[in-house]
Amino acid sequence: MLYALVARDKPGHLQVRLDTRPTHVAYLEGLNARGLLKLAGPFLDAEGKPNGSFVVYETESLEAAQALVDADPYTKAGLFGETELRLWNWTMNKPA
Numbered sequence: 001m002l003y004a005l006v007a008r009d010k011p012g013h014l015q016v017r018l019d020t021r022p023t024h025v026a027y028l029e030g031l032n033a034r035g036l037l038k039l040a041g042p043f044l045d046a047e048g049k050p051n052g053s054f055v056v057y058e059t060e061s062l063e064a065a066q067a068l069v070d071a072d073p074y075t076k077a078g079l080f081g082e083t084e085l086r087l088w089n090w091t092m093n094k095p096a
Contacts, residue, residue, distance in 0.1 A: 002038060003065035004088035005055040007074075010081035017050055023073040031057070036068065038090070056088060
């Protein structure tokens, strides 16, 4: 099943994001290699600076997806102010 994470950064935490990005990207690359990551990318503010994340995981349960969120370096660094993790159905433009 697919689970989508919508996360908003805490205000004033851009430097936390930038400092943590290399370990976050390595973490996502590891998930991708294991087939657990479907897509990911940052939300951007009006100036084009990242201020949140959209990540889609493929796991067997919400609890398994939440465990992946909890293990993410961004989560561990306290970057996110708000998060929502929901079951998601990819219906349009899904790659083969």
